[in-house]
Amino acid sequence: MRGELHYDAVVIGAGTAGLVAGVxxxxxxxxxxxxxxxxxxxxxxxxxxxxxxxxxxxVSSPGAALEEFAAAHPEHPYALLGxxxxxxxxxxxxxxxxxxxxxxxxxxxxxxxxxxLPTAVGALRPSALVPETMAAGDASSALGxxxxxxxxxLRDFHASLCASNLARAGVTARSVEVEIETDxxxxxxxxxxxxxxxxxxxxxxxxxxxxxxxxxxxxxxxxMLGIRDPHGVWSDLEHRLGRPVFExxxxxxxxxxxxxxxxxxxxxxxxxxxxxxxxxxVSAERSGSRVVSVATRSAGHDARYAAxxxxxxxxxxxxxxxxxxxxxxxxxxxxxxxLQGVPAVxxxxxxxxxxxxxxxxxxxxxxxxxxRATGAENVLVAGAALPGAVxxxxxxxxxxxxxxxxxxxxxxxxxxGAPAGAAA
Amino acid sequence: MATLxxxxxxxxxxxxxxxxxxxxxxxxxxxxxxDRADLAEGTSGRFHGLxxxxxxxxxxDPRAAEECIAENRALKTISPDSIEDIGGFFVxxxxxxxxxxxxxxxxxxxxxxxxxxxxxxQALRExxxxxxxxxxxxxxxxxxxxxxxTVWAMARGIQQRGGRVLPYHEVVAVHRSGDQVTGAxxxxxxxxxxxxxxARVTVNASGAWAGAVADMxxxxxxxxxxxxxxxxxxxxxxxxxxxxRCQMPTDGDIIVPIRTVCVIGTTDVNTDDPDDHTVLQTxxxxxxxxxxxxxxxxxxxxxxxxxxxxxxxFEDSKAADTDSRDVTRAHALLDHAERDGVQxxxxxxxxxxxxxxxxxxxxxxxxxxxLGDERPCTTKTEPLPGSEExxxxxxxxxxxxxxxxxxxxxxxxxxxxxxxxxxxxAIERRxxxxxxxxxxxxxxxxxxxxxxxxxxxxTGILHGxxxxxxxxxxxxxxxxxxxxxxxxxPILYGDQLRQARLDExxxxxxxxxxxxxxxHAQAEAPAETVAR
Numbered sequence: 027m028r029g030e031l032h033y034d035a036v037v038i039g040a041g042t043a044g045l046v047a048g049v050x051x052x053x054x055x056x057x058x059x060x061x062x063x064x065x066x067x068x069x070x071x072x073x074x075x076x077x078x079x080x081x082x083x084x085v086s087s088p089g090a091a092l093e094e095f096a097a098a099h100p101e102h103p104y105a106l107l108g109x110x111x112x113x114x115x116x117x118x119x120x121x122x123x124x125x126x127x128x129x130x131x132x133x134x135x136x137x138x139x140x141x142x143l144p145t146a147v148g149a150l151r152p153s154a155l156v157p158e159t160m161a162a163g164d165a166s167s168a169l170g171x172x173x174x175x176x177x178x179x180l181r182d183f184h185a186s187l188c189a190s191n192l193a194r195a196g197v198t199a200r201s202v203e204v205e206i207e208t209d210x211x212x213x214x215x216x217x218x219x220x221x222x223x224x225x226x227x228x229x230x231x232x233x234x235x236x237x238x239x240x241x242x243x244x245x246x247x248x249x250m251l252g253i254r255d256p257h258g259v260w261s262d263l264e265h266r267l268g269r270p271v272f273e274x275x276x277x278x279x280x281x282x283x284x285x286x287x288x289x290x291x292x293x294x295x296x297x298x299x300x301x302x303x304x305x306x307x308v309s310a311e312r313s314g315s316r317v318v319s320v321a322t323r324s325a326g327h328d329a330r331y332a333a334x335x336x337x338x339x340x341x342x343x344x345x346x347x348x349x350x351x352x353x354x355x356x357x358x359x360x361x362x363x364x365l366q367g368v369p370a371v372x373x374x375x376x377x378x379x380x381x382x383x384x385x386x387x388x389x390x391x392x393x394x395x396x397x398r399a400t401g402a403e404n405v406l407v408a409g410a411a412l413p414g415a416v417x418x419x420x421x422x423x424x425x426x427x428x429x430x431x432x433x434x435x436x437x438x439x440x441x442x443g444a445p446a447g448a449a450a
Numbered sequence: 451m452a453t454l455x456x457x458x459x460x461x462x463x464x465x466x467x468x469x470x471x472x473x474x475x476x477x478x479x480x481x482x483x484x485d486r487a488d489l490a491e492g493t494s495g496r497f498h499g500l501x502x503x504x505x506x507x508x509x510x511d512p513r514a515a516e517e518c519i520a521e522n523r524a525l526k527t528i529s530p531d532s533i534e535d536i537g538g539f540f541v542x543x544x545x546x547x548x549x550x551x552x553x554x555x556x557x558x559x560x561x562x563x564x565x566x567x568x569x570x571x572q573a574l575r576e577x578x579x580x581x582x583x584x585x586x587x588x589x590x591x592x593x594x595x596x597x598x599x600t601v602w603a604m605a606r607g608i609q610q611r612g613g614r615v616l617p618y619h620e621v622v623a624v625h626r627s628g629d630q631v632t633g634a635x636x637x638x639x640x641x642x643x644x645x646x647x648x649a650r651v652t653v654n655a656s657g658a659w660a661g662a663v664a665d666m667x668x669x670x671x672x673x674x675x676x677x678x679x680x681x682x683x684x685x686x687x688x689x690x691x692x693x694x695r696c697q698m699p700t701d702g703d704i705i706v707p708i709r710t711v712c713v714i715g716t717t718d719v720n721t722d723d724p725d726d727h728t729v730l731q732t733x734x735x736x737x738x739x740x741x742x743x744x745x746x747x748x749x750x751x752x753x754x755x756x757x758x759x760x761x762x763x764f765e766d767s768k769a770a771d772t773d774s775r776d777v778t779r780a781h782a783l784l785d786h787a788e789r790d791g792v793q794x795x796x797x798x799x800x801x802x803x804x805x806x807x808x809x810x811x812x813x814x815x816x817x818x819x820x821l822g823d824e825r826p827c828t829t830k831t832e833p834l835p836g837s838e839e840x841x842x843x844x845x846x847x848x849x850x851x852x853x854x855x856x857x858x859x860x861x862x863x864x865x866x867x868x869x870x871x872x873x874x875x876a877i878e879r880r881x882x883x884x885x886x887x888x889x890x891x892x893x894x895x896x897x898x899x900x901x902x903x904x905x906x907x908x909t910g911i912l913h914g915x916x917x918x919x920x921x922x923x924x925x926x927x928x929x930x931x932x933x934x935x936x937x938x939x940p941i942l943y944g945d946q947l948r949q950a951r952l953d954e955x956x957x958x959x960x961x962x963x964x965x966x967x968x969x970h971a972q973a974e975a976p977a978e979t980v981a982r
Contacts, residue, residue: 070960
């Protein structure tokens with residue numbers, strides 16, 4: 027093992043929560059290192075900022091609903107973070123995108139009002155802040171005529187099904203198919219997004235599509251409108267087609283999610299933070315109730331990272347950071363921290379009704395009111411590692427990630443330098 | 451009411467019933483095959499996939515062993531397309547009585563089951579994950595069989611010869627005129643429409659449900675005790691061959707590699723209800739412990755799905771009136787003319803998947819007598835549709851085809867390598883809106899992600915091809931998710947829980963299927979499925 031590396035804070039996990047914590051720490055002047063086993067949840071999520079979609083009825087204004095929701099769910103991260111912290115973090119994210127590496131690409135919306143964006147199956151999903159490239163699909167107010175565009179080349183989007191379900195929801199929608207030639211049959215949205223980045227290819231596509239459109243139709247396409255220059259691709263298509271164009275998120279890998287990753291990664295680098303991918307934390311050194319350092323194992327070499335503060339943003343069951351083993355015992359795998367929300371031994375972990383809430387759904391790392399891990403006073407917990415939420419059903423994943431990542435950064439910055447003997 | 455008339459009506463579309471109908475069609479009889487659900491959706495489709503060599507029964511039930519080895523050879527000849535001829539081992543682990551190995555070897559010799567003792571070191575070279583402490587190893591000609599492929603091949607063959615196959619047609623009455631059974635009334639699940647089927651001979655091949663069907667014919671005492679067993683599919687082929695513990699048959703002592711997974715089985719618990727699919731946590735735990743005995747580290751592998759099947763264990767309350775030999779045999783053929791004085795009705799039950807062809811042959815021999823037209827059986831030599839070339843299935847076939855042509859065919863299910871054209875053909879041929887039917891037919895969504903990626907794709911394709919309404923497509927999708935969850939939630943741990951969470955993000959976080967309008971319609975209306 028090489029020598030120990032010293033930072034003001036070490037963040038574990040490179041999903042939205044971990045990257046946001048890293049960026050905001052670096053922006054606050056801390057020397058920060060983000061360690062991650064791999065890329066995080068950004069690549070799987072739709073790329074929208076969902077704050078509160080269902081509580082459990084559909085929420086029209088997340089800003090207005092947050093306080094009541096938090097009061098009804100006292101163990102939810104929102105109850106600990108508070109509505110103001112959520113609003114601040116969402117605002118910061120919008121600015122971060124605008125200042126980011128994807129020229130012109132920005133998010134629109136806010137906490138006042140959830141937009142309703144069509145999903146790839148044609149349901150309408152509530153979201154607070156969304157990429158500009160999706161905004162024209164908002165069905166929360168009259169949408170007019172919509173044409174969904176599919177292509178046989180992309181098995182991950184079915185325009186006809188999407189249109190039929192939208193029609194049931196009262197949207198005047200139809201679908202068309204456009205030929206796209208590819209050199210391999212199993213193309214995904216990422217592969218096609220690279221073709222959309224090519225101006226000549228895009229122009230030819232737009233010309234073929236234009237022939238199939240009727241006057242006054244806005245156009246919905248699967249979320250594949252460029253990975254390198256999405257604003258340029260989208261505005262060029264709107265210009266060429268002479269009408270609003272919007273993206274619809276579909277199966278992973280998520281192109282809009284990868285844009286979020288790129289924006290946050292770039293912000294981290296610009297602010298002087300470090301990101302180490304392929305660095306799974308395999309052990310932690312502790313001194314009493316404090317974590318002193320963590321060790322990673324990666325292909326090149328093993329390394330040890332010491333810091334006065336650690337942010338645990340490694341995710342929950344979905345990432346493997348929290349595990350339920352075959353003997354039905356749960357573990358937090360980075361620090362071995364106690365968990366919260368685990369059903370008692372004699373209680374069901376899961377139930378047979380698919381759409382019922384699963385008893386294991388709200389398991390997370392036990393935290394105090396400041397989101398410090400129980401039993402490790404200098405570990406702050408953020409994102410999907412937190413207990414008390416069912417983000418994929420609530421439509422709250424990004425709100426929790428942004429607010430808890432920001433909160434962790436503020437906690438460190440407020441107390442930075444305090445612990446003696448830890449700085450290099 | 452619609453009416454059909456036929457020579458032979460077969461009730462029950464499992465391997466046995468389909469085998470009887472196939473045998474009848476080959477003998478040139480007019481035949482109708484009905485099932486209350488999909489073909490091979492009951493017991494036949496709910497086993498581990500083992501084509502027995504007979505080794506398992508060599509000591510306990512020599513006659514069954516003899517039948518198994520004969521049928522093993524016959525099925526490899528007539529249905530190679532659905533069989534992967536991987537062979538098998540019986541191994542003595544530290545948990546087994548070491549004295550059994552010699553008894554086993556003698557049993558195999560006596561019953562004609564091919565069995566060769568191999569050096570345990572050689573067995574471990576071939577099966578590197580196997581318990582290194584095995585002390586004896588015997589090679590046998592076990593294989594795996596994709597029973598859905600076999601049954602649907604027979605269904606195609608029946609139809610090609612003018613027979614009719616009606617899945618999702620439940621028998622609601624068995625018609626009787628005096629001492630003669632004259633057919634049955636069936637109700638189509640999709641439309642509720644009833645059909646009267648007039649038949650010269652009716653065959654009750656409904657397995658664990660045979661008692662209930664016999665009751666409908668007014669015949670008493672056909673008692674079938676359903677024996678429930680669980681099986682768990684693991685996400686890899688942890689073994690390359692069918693591995694059995696060399697001991698008297700017990701729970702959790704077989705691991706069968708089949709296609710991309712391996713299946714451990716099974717348990718045996720008596721139940722009153724053949725539709726009882728309860729999975730107990732204690733059974734799952736015991737099964738995983740049994741897995742550890744054969745493959746140390748078994749618990750670290752991903753469990754994909756658990757299911758239960760019910761064996762039909764026949765017990766004749768009129769045993770004294772029949773040949774006692776039939777009572778002890780694994781399968782039971784009841785000629786109700788002899789047994790009850792009722793003409794035109796035959797029950798075949800019990801038995802095992804491996805011997806379905808033999809059961810069908812014996813059944814049709816009896817039926818031929820009833821028809822007064824004894825024609826010879828040819829199922830032992832006539833290949834099933836799709837098996838004419840005689841080559842057994844080889845793992846990697848689908849991958850090989852894909853790699854040869856990356857630009858050609860889109861894969862819809864990457865886990866099981868199901869190409870788009872195959873899916874479209876299956877949807878058209880089956881005229882089904884039930885994605886679970888398609889799953890059995892193509893193995894769609896049977897791999898590690900359990901449909902996380904392919905089910906949205908398949909729903910979209912189904913909607914486009916079949917001209918479904920959005921309501922029907924949504925219901926197909928949600929029906930599939932609910933059915934899938936039944937087999938998934940009892941074994942969610944380790945990396946499969948990670949997978950389940952990813953799937954939840956896809957279906958809820960990305961697609962929001964919970965808020966499709968159809969999500970409110972909880973009615974489990976069976977989808978329309980008529981083979982054509």
